[in-house]
Amino acid sequence: xxxxxxxxxxxxxxxxxxxxxxxxxxxxxxxxxxxxxxxxxxxxxxxxxxxxxxxxxxxxxxxxxxxxxxxxxxxxxxxxxxxxxxxxxxxxxxxxxxxxxxxxxxxxxxxxxxxxxxxxxxxxxxxxxxxxxxxxxxxxxxxxxxxxxxxxxx
Amino acid sequence: xxxxxxxxxxxxxxxxxxxxxxxxxxxxxxxxxxxxxxxxxxxxxxxxxxxxxxxxxxxxxxxxxxxxxxxxxxxxxxxxxxxxxxxxxxxxxxxxxxxxxxxxxxxxxxxxxxxxxxxxxxxxxxxxxxxxxxxxxxxxxxxxxxxxxxxxxxxxxxxxxxxxxxxxxxxxxxxxxxxxxxxx
Numbered sequence: 001x002x003x004x005x006x007x008x009x010x011x012x013x014x015x016x017x018x019x020x021x022x023x024x025x026x027x028x029x030x031x032x033x034x035x036x037x038x039x040x041x042x043x044x045x046x047x048x049x050x051x052x053x054x055x056x057x058x059x060x061x062x063x064x065x066x067x068x069x070x071x072x073x074x075x076x077x078x079x080x081x082x083x084x085x086x087x088x089x090x091x092x093x094x095x096x097x098x099x100x101x102x103x104x105x106x107x108x109x110x111x112x113x114x115x116x117x118x119x120x121x122x123x124x125x126x127x128x129x130x131x132x133x134x135x136x137x138x139x140x141x142x143x144x145x146x147x148x149x150x151x152x153x154x
Numbered sequence: 155x156x157x158x159x160x161x162x163x164x165x166x167x168x169x170x171x172x173x174x175x176x177x178x179x180x181x182x183x184x185x186x187x188x189x190x191x192x193x194x195x196x197x198x199x200x201x202x203x204x205x206x207x208x209x210x211x212x213x214x215x216x217x218x219x220x221x222x223x224x225x226x227x228x229x230x231x232x233x234x235x236x237x238x239x240x241x242x243x244x245x246x247x248x249x250x251x252x253x254x255x256x257x258x259x260x261x262x263x264x265x266x267x268x269x270x271x272x273x274x275x276x277x278x279x280x281x282x283x284x285x286x287x288x289x290x291x292x293x294x295x296x297x298x299x300x301x302x303x304x305x306x307x308x309x310x311x312x313x314x315x316x317x318x319x320x321x322x323x324x325x326x327x328x329x330x331x332x333x334x335x336x337x338x
Contacts, residue, residue, distance in 0.1 A: 076221075092203070093330075095184075113203060138221050139224070139247055141220075142181070145221060
């Protein structure tokens with residue numbers, strides 16, 4: 001076999017090996033990242049999520065405690081923006097919680113469990129302040145319960 | 155004596171009675187229930203910080219209700235598995251406990267330890283539980299806390315064989331309720 005042809009053939013073999021090697025690396029990387037994202041799903045960035053519902057706190061409670069047909073759309077896990085007057089702010093259970101008044105009575109009210117990054121914004125709130133909060137609706141016990149809440153900047 | 159004056163003691167009696175009835179209950183709307191699963195493969199911890207608890211101070215009756223989808227996990231995947239595969243929170247959204255604090259003396263200032271006996275319902279299954287509970291009273295605030303264990307299989311929670319090593323057969327449950335007078 002001529003020497004020149006021999007070199008070309010070896011080069012091709014190296015190229016083929018190189019391409020195959022990098023193809024395998026790419027596939028392994030894709031599978032690994034796919035598995036990583038499957039086992040570590042990223043939480044929604046609540047600040048960027050567009051709410052599906054917008055309510056004033058008293059209207060939200062009226063809807064949730066009233067006619068079945070009116071409340072059927074507000075299902076658990078929906079993102080809702082609520083505007084209401086601050087009834088209470090507390091750090092019970094090492095959480096940051098804002099409770100929005102929904103009427104003259106103590107219950108029902110709107111319980112908003114805030115994300116940790118909201119501590120500074122919550123600290124500035126005074127009782128009776130009107131605030132807009134966005135969070136994931138979880139359900140209704142004596143009060144409406146929202147988790148992963150953030151204060152909506154005007 | 156005018157009619158108003160004659161009726162005044164009657165009115166006061168009913169007013170006091172009504173007030174007595176009202177203040178005879180205490181409520182916690184941010185009660186905490188946490189559970190822990192320890193295995194050699196994985197430790198899983200979750201907490202629910204919006205558990206509702208109401209106690210009738212006169213009768214010692216207690217009612218607890220919680221939303222199963224309000225548990226917070228360290229990892230989003232754990233929460234997904236818990237809600238979708240294990241407790242099926244869309245089908246069984248709440249867990250509840252109704253029972254009686256045995257030998258409860260609501261007038262006792264300070265600490266008392268009592269057995270709370272009642273029916274715990276979760277995932278469509280109801281079991282009778284007896285839970286040793288510490289009750290601390292300071293003025294009008296009652297704090298109930300304790301720990302109990304629950305067997306996963308008792309509540310018909312099916313764990314896929316592949317994940318059986320990740321979930322403990324016995325789950326440890328902690329609770330703490332800070333109850334204040336029920337105004338409504």
